[in-house]
Amino acid sequence: MRALRTPVGATGAGLLATVLLLAVLAPVAFGDGAAAVDTDNLLAGPSAEHWFGTDNAGRDLFLRVLVATRLSITLALLATAIAVLTGLVLGSLPWLLGPRLGRPVTALVNILVAFPGLLLVLSLATVFGVGARGAVLAIGFAGAPTFARLCQTLIAGIAARDYVAAAEIAGLGRIRILVRHVLPNVAEPLVVNATIGAGSALLAFAGLSFLGLGVQAPAYDWGRLMQDGLAGVYLHPLAALAPGIAVVIAGLAFNLTGEAVAGALGVTPVVGPRAWSVPARSTPARSPAQGEDLVLDVRDLAVAFPGPSAPVTPVRGVSLSLRSGEAVGIVGESGSGKSLTALAIAQLVEEPGRVTGEVTLCGTDLNDGGHHEDLLGTSLAVVFQDPMTSLNPAMRVGPQLAEVSRFHQSLGRRAALARAVDRLRAVRLRDPERAAQAYPFELSGGMRQRAMIGMGLMGTPRLIIADEPTTALDVTVQKQVLALLEDVRREHGTAILLISHDVSVIGEICDRVLVMYAGRIVEEIAAGDLHGDARHPYTRALVAAVPSMSTSRDEPLATIPGQPVDPAALPPGCAYAARCPLATDQCLSEEPALLDGVACWRAGDPLPMEQTKQVSV
Amino acid sequence: MSMRFEQVSVRFGRTQVLHEVSLEVPDGSIMGLVGESGSGKSTLARAAVGLVPVSTGRVLVDGVPAGRRSGVQMVFQDPYSSLDPRMSIGESIAEAIPGRTSKSERAGEVARLLRLVHLDPGRAGQRPGSLSGGQRQRVALARALAGRPQVLIADEITSALDVSVQGAVLNLVREMQRELGLSMLFISHNLAVVRYVADTVAVMSHGHIVEHGPAADVLENPSHRYTQELLAAVPGGTSNTLTKET
Numbered sequence: 001m002r003a004l005r006t007p008v009g010a011t012g013a014g015l016l017a018t019v020l021l022l023a024v025l026a027p028v029a030f031g032d033g034a035a036a037v038d039t040d041n042l043l044a045g046p047s048a049e050h051w052f053g054t055d056n057a058g059r060d061l062f063l064r065v066l067v068a069t070r071l072s073i074t075l076a077l078l079a080t081a082i083a084v085l086t087g088l089v090l091g092s093l094p095w096l097l098g099p100r101l102g103r104p105v106t107a108l109v110n111i112l113v114a115f116p117g118l119l120l121v122l123s124l125a126t127v128f129g130v131g132a133r134g135a136v137l138a139i140g141f142a143g144a145p146t147f148a149r150l151c152q153t154l155i156a157g158i159a160a161r162d163y164v165a166a167a168e169i170a171g172l173g174r175i176r177i178l179v180r181h182v183l184p185n186v187a188e189p190l191v192v193n194a195t196i197g198a199g200s201a202l203l204a205f206a207g208l209s210f211l212g213l214g215v216q217a218p219a220y221d222w223g224r225l226m227q228d229g230l231a232g233v234y235l236h237p238l239a240a241l242a243p244g245i246a247v248v249i250a251g252l253a254f255n256l257t258g259e260a261v262a263g264a265l266g267v268t269p270v271v272g273p274r275a276w277s278v279p280a281r282s283t284p285a286r287s288p289a290q291g292e293d294l295v296l297d298v299r300d301l302a303v304a305f306p307g308p309s310a311p312v313t314p315v316r317g318v319s320l321s322l323r324s325g326e327a328v329g330i331v332g333e334s335g336s337g338k339s340l341t342a343l344a345i346a347q348l349v350e351e352p353g354r355v356t357g358e359v360t361l362c363g364t365d366l367n368d369g370g371h372h373e374d375l376l377g378t379s380l381a382v383v384f385q386d387p388m389t390s391l392n393p394a395m396r397v398g399p400q401l402a403e404v405s406r407f408h409q410s411l412g413r414r415a416a417l418a419r420a421v422d423r424l425r426a427v428r429l430r431d432p433e434r435a436a437q438a439y440p441f442e443l444s445g446g447m448r449q450r451a452m453i454g455m456g457l458m459g460t461p462r463l464i465i466a467d468e469p470t471t472a473l474d475v476t477v478q479k480q481v482l483a484l485l486e487d488v489r490r491e492h493g494t495a496i497l498l499i500s501h502d503v504s505v506i507g508e509i510c511d512r513v514l515v516m517y518a519g520r521i522v523e524e525i526a527a528g529d530l531h532g533d534a535r536h537p538y539t540r541a542l543v544a545a546v547p548s549m550s551t552s553r554d555e556p557l558a559t560i561p562g563q564p565v566d567p568a569a570l571p572p573g574c575a576y577a578a579r580c581p582l583a584t585d586q587c588l589s590e591e592p593a594l595l596d597g598v599a600c601w602r603a604g605d606p607l608p609m610e611q612t613k614q615v616s617v
Numbered sequence: 618m619s620m621r622f623e624q625v626s627v628r629f630g631r632t633q634v635l636h637e638v639s640l641e642v643p644d645g646s647i648m649g650l651v652g653e654s655g656s657g658k659s660t661l662a663r664a665a666v667g668l669v670p671v672s673t674g675r676v677l678v679d680g681v682p683a684g685r686r687s688g689v690q691m692v693f694q695d696p697y698s699s700l701d702p703r704m705s706i707g708e709s710i711a712e713a714i715p716g717r718t719s720k721s722e723r724a725g726e727v728a729r730l731l732r733l734v735h736l737d738p739g740r741a742g743q744r745p746g747s748l749s750g751g752q753r754q755r756v757a758l759a760r761a762l763a764g765r766p767q768v769l770i771a772d773e774i775t776s777a778l779d780v781s782v783q784g785a786v787l788n789l790v791r792e793m794q795r796e797l798g799l800s801m802l803f804i805s806h807n808l809a810v811v812r813y814v815a816d817t818v819a820v821m822s823h824g825h826i827v828e829h830g831p832a833a834d835v836l837e838n839p840s841h842r843y844t845q846e847l848l849a850a851v852p853g854g855t856s857n858t859l860t861k862e863t
Contacts, residue, residue, distance in 0.1 A: 162699035163709070166757070169666045169691055170713035170764055180712070184703045333779045334750075445654065474653040474806055479850040501779050504852040545784040547813040549836070549851055556791075557784035557813065563749055 006263070012256025019250045023073040026066040034063035045236045052242045055228055064225060065242050072221040073250065075136055075214075076202035082140025083201070084194050087147020088183075095155050095182075096174050109152065112145035120145075121204055125213045132221075135214040139204045143197055150193055154186035192262040199254030206247045222247050294363075295462045295495040296322040296345065301357035303337070303344050307568055311354075314567040315340050316519045318357075322495040324462060327486075329506030329527065330499045331542065332516035335564045338499050341516070342465045345497070346382050347372070362462050377408035381456020383449070385468035390452060391440040397424070397451050398436025404458040419458060427454040427484055446477035453484060464488065467499045482508050503530060503543050515539045518565045518575035524597040535597075535604040538576050574601065581608050619644040619800055620665065620689065620768045624674035627660050634660045636824045637674065642768065647794055647801040649815030649832060651808055651847065657824040658804045662770045665802070666691050678768060690766035694773035696753035700745040706756045707731075707741030713763040730759040734789060751782035755789065762793065769794075770802045775810060787814055808851050812836050820844045 038050075038058035045053045052061035090109055094102030112120075120142040128134035158164065159182060167177045208214035209223025210230075217224070222243040229239030303315040315337040322328050330338045344355045347366055359366040362379055366372050384390045392400055401423060402416035411419065417436070424432035427450040440448055449469060456464055466485060470478035486509050488494050500506050506513055507527050515523040515536060523536040534540045544558035551557070562579040565571065573590055577583040582602040592599045620642040627635040635657045642648045652658050663669040665676050666689050676683040683689055690713075693699040700709055710730055711723045718726070728738035734755040745753055754774060761769055771790065775783040791814055794801055805811050811818060812832060819829035820841065828841040839845045 162693035162695060163701045165663075165668050166691070166693065166699055166760060167712065168668060169689075170760075171715065172712065180704075181701050185701070333781050475808065475850040475852070476653060476846055478852065482852075502852070503780070508852045542781060546780050547784070547787070547809045549809050549812060549848075551809065551813055553813055556788040559785040559788065560781040 006260055008256050009260030009264070012253055012258075012260050015249060015253035016257050019069060019073065019253050022066055022069040024070070027070050030063040030067050033060060034067040035059065043232055043236070046238055052238050053236050055239065061225070061229070061239055061242060064220065065222070065246050068221050068225055068243065069246070069250070071132075071215065071219060072202060072205065072223075072247070075132060075221060076198055076205050078136045079139035079143065079201040079205065080194055080198040082137065083143030083147050083197060084190070086141060086144035087149075088151050088190075090144060090148035091151025092155060092178055092182075094152055095159050096178065106152065109145055109148045113149050115145075117142055117146075118204075121208065122213075125208055130213050130216065132215045132219065135205060135208045139201050139208070142204075143201060147190075147193070147197070151186065151190065154189060155182055158182045158185045189262075192258050195258035195261065196255055199251040199258070202247060202251050202254065206243075293324045294321060295324050295326075295361070296320075296497070297358070297360040298345060299358040299360075301341065301344055301355070301359065303340050303349055304354045304356070306352050312568045314519050315344060318516075318519075318521055320514060320521070322463065322497060324495050325489055325493040326512070327489055327496040327498060327510045329510035329513045330497065330516055331501065331503055331506050331513060333501060333542075333564050335567070336516040337519035337567070338501075338516045339467050342382070342467050342497065342499050346380060346465055347376060348382070374408055377404065378459030379462045381453070381459070381461040381464045383452050383456060383464065383466040383469045385471050388440060388445075388448060391448060393440050395439070396436065397438055397440060397443065401436070401451070401455045401458055404455060408459060420454075423454040423457045424451060426457055427451070428480075429454070444477075445473050446481065449473060449477075449481050450484065453481070453488070457488065460492070461494055463495045463497065465497045465499070468501070469498070470505060471500070471502070478505070479508075485509060503546055504548065506530075515542065518570060519567055520575070520599065521594055522576065522599045524594070536576075536600045537580050537582050537602070537605075537607060540607060574599075576600075619679065620683070620802065621677040621680075622661070622665070622674070623677060625661070625664060625671055625676060626673045627657075627664055627669055628672045634824050635664070638821075638824070638826055639674075640819055640826055640829065642800050642802050643817065644800055645798045646816040647791075647803050647814055648829075649811035649818040650802060650804045650821060651806065651811050651818065652821035654806065656821045658806075658821055659772055660824075661821070662691060662772045662802065662804055665689055665768075665770055688765070688767040689770065690761035690764045690768075691770040691772060692754070692757050692761050692774045695777050696750050696757060697745075697777070699757050700753055700760075702745055705742050705744055706748070709745075709756065710741075710760045710763050713760045715764060726763065730763055731756075733762065733793070734759045749782070750778050751786060754778060754782075754786050758786075758789065758793070762797070766799065768800045768802070770804070772804045773806065776805065776807065783810070790814055808836065808847060820847070 036059065038054060040058065041050060041054045042058045043054060043056055044050060044058070047053070050060045050062065052065065055061060055064070090105060093105045097105065121138050124138035124142055125134055128137040164177060164181055167181055205214060205221065206223035206226065209221050210227050212227060215221045215224045225243035226240050229236070229243065233240045298318060298320050301315060301318040302313055304311040304313045318341055320328065330341065332338045340349070343349050345359055349355050355367065357367065361375065364372060364375055391397070398417055398420045401420035402413070405411040405416040405419050406413065421432045421436050424435050429435045429447060429450050435443065435447065435451065443451065464485065469485070470481050473481060482505070485496055485498070489496050496509070498506060498510055507530060510527045513525050513527050513530060514521045515525070515538065517538050523534065523539045525534055525539065530539070530543055534543060541558065541560045545560060547557055560579055565575045565578070571577065571588070573586070573588040574580070574583070574592055577587040580587065582605050584601065587601050590601070592601045622638050622640045624637045624639055625635055626633065626637050638661060650658050650661070660669055664671050665683060667683065678688055700706065707727045710727045714723055714726055727741050731738045731741060736752060736755050736759070745756065748756065775786050778786060787810065790803070793799065803811065803814055815832045817830065818832045818835040820827050820835065820843065822843045828835055828839065828844050835844060836848065839848055
């Protein structure tokens with residue numbers, strides 16, 4: 001339980017354990033003491049004998065507060081159980097009944113949620129009658145609409161998953177799917193909210209008992225004790241305050257625990273001690289690429305994240321350079337470090353990741369510790385795979401683009417918006433004025449990606465980094481987006497760094513291709529040489545694995561056996577050796593350096609034919 | 618067992634997504650279905666397994682109207698959302714085995730299915746979280762096969778996978794189809810992939826089937842303008858015939 005390691009979590013859990021322990025033990029241990037009548041001390045103040053004083057029958061208030069824990073907690077938990085169960089039923093019904101029959105249930109829940117909670121409790125309490133049972137029902141049912149709404153939302157999210165559809169196709173009934181697939185996957189947030197709900201129920205209960213609507217004498221809970229103590233509040237304030245404090249403590253116990261668990265569920269932890277000191281990896285010393293038109297120059301780039309024992313370096317010793325107007329591709333499987341390389345260049349690696357090495361953009365070293373927002377904002381554009389998540393969904397497209405110019409180029413609102421429309425026209429969106437007024441969800445995937453590129457063109461970018469820009473798009477749209485990037489490059493001399501897992505996409509617009517494996521560049525090759533002249537066995541396997549419009553249908557497709565290496569467990573030798581049909585002992589023990597554009601001990605050697613027959617993933 | 622769509626129309630509210638689609642997946646062969654996103658490919662697939670209500674027309678499996686448990690199974694695009702993260706892969710597969718069977722029979726069947734998709738039966742107790750995308754897609758395929766389908770629908774099953782894994786899954790699909798004699802509707806936006814697995818191809822645009830026929834005919838001599846556009850957009854060069862035409 002990570003939640004317990006936070007101060008809030010530890011306090012909450014400690015309090016909760018104490019409260020629950022008291023609820024179980026106090027009536028057994030102090031029950032008699034709390035009922036003992038001391039006629040010599042009626043309504044007495046605090047004393048050594050009676051720490052909180054006594055009530056009108058001379059009973060010890062301290063013990064009574066302790067003993068009242070059980071009833072207070074039990075009633076609060078009962079009310080919470082009613083709220084959660086009713087909420088679950090009401091929340092599941094819309095999905096169980098289907099859209100048509102479910103609609104009235106949803107409407108009912110919506111109406112009930114709109115009622116103020118306290119009003120609902122009070123009116124229900126009068127309906128169900130005065131007394132503990134009535135109060136439990138009142139608080140339980142008053143809490144149900146909130147839970148119903150929560151369940152409905154959570155269930156709707158899970159019900160849209162494909163595994164629910166798969167279960168439906170398999171012929172399972174809805175109730176069975178609900179129990180087997182849906183509820184286990186919504187349990188976590190429900191439990192957290194129920195814990196917090198128990199705290200509120202406790203408070204509500206104390207309130208009802210205090211008003212005389214809840215627990216009736218001779219039974220007593222904290223609320224009842226408060227009411228009893230109220231008469232003498234000016235003489236002996238502690239008689240009313242003590243049970244109140246108990247309510248606060250118990251309420252806090254529930255709420256803090258719930259909050260801590262919720263926090264722990266929502267946050268991904270950093271595991272283990274933070275071991276820093278990035279291992280220095282030697283990379284081949286390359287003479288810095290000369291030329292004033294050098295847009296990007298990256299030397300020995302490494303990205304490290306803290307790991308359990310040593311830092312994990314998903315990107316190691318990457319060097320590359322781009323001239324203006326040049327298009328370079330990076331290919332590799334997922335996990336090869338290609339996207340992280342792009343993020344590191346764009347200065348977008350977040351804590352606790354650490355970037356080392358030199359990144360020089362237009363002659364400025366970005367890793368010198370200074371602030372380069374304006375340079376990055378105007379000279380660099382980044383296009384991601386899913387424009388739906390990289391555009392703000394709550395903001396119209398035009399103003400969103402305009403923000404770039406207002407911020408980095410100090411344009412006025414109107415001028416910036418005009419430029420945004422102009423840029424949307426430049427990326428060939430039909431009717432740019434209308435697109436500027438639209439929200440991202442109103443545009444198609446291809447239009448959003450154009451808008452994203454348009455946003456990059458608000459400045460005068462020297463470099464566009466496009467990370468899988470067309471993976472989510474249809475082939476026809478993909479072609480248009482690639483053509484657009486090509487046009488930008490030709491018209492403005494913008495350099496393009498295109499990242500993709502698909503060799504054929506890279507081949508469309510790139511001059512040079514960098515092949516990444518396990519965080520390193522393993523081959524640098526002219527795009528035209530990919531088919532036929534690649535030397536690294538990984539590059540060749542990657543090219544062969546993609547079916548083209550001329551692949552033979554009579555043979556199985558070439559596959560790459562095994563799985564990519566885990567950056568936390570890099571082998572001593574070549575990272576690809578375990579999957580490579582050419583691997584020798586040297587490959588397993590010594591890591592080849594990137595020499596003459598390829599990092600392989602057996603570069604260019606003929607591949608055995610068996611490789612194409614491999615079928616395992 | 619063939620699957621036939623007869624004049625199938627599907628509406629969501631006022632939007633008509635499918636317009637009187639008629640299509641036949643011939644017995645024991647793979648029909649590829651291509652088209653842009655939003656063209657209605659997935660809706661057609663979901664209509665076939667009853668996840669989407671058909672407003673007019675009908676779907677016949679071997680001449681009988683399709684319904685739940687009618688021998689049609691489906692494999693989904695996203696291997697990360699198509700398996701319940703809280704269930705072991707063995708349980709997920711076992712759930713799809715029809716009829717009442719004993720525990721040991723189920724375990725045996727799960728092991729057989731896992732072997733069929735080239736996964737170690739010893740992994741049946743693992744959760745999907747410990748599997749790679751390609752392995753999950755194999756599990757999803759095993760689950761679909763557990764229902765002993767006569768028709769299998771594969772909806773973009775490789776588009777969420779790395780190209781290096783895609784090949785292995787495609788090989789497996791063809792192997793399964795040959796060994797089990799399945800009829801299959803293979804949906805993909807990737808024409809090279811469809812060309813590799815499919816015997817016949819149908820092209821969908823805006824809820825209409827605009828062209829269909831043997832794969833070689835459709836992909837090498839497309840008659841509809843939209844098919845020609847699709848082919849021209851394939852990255853890494855077009856098919857030979859097309860370059861000749863232009």
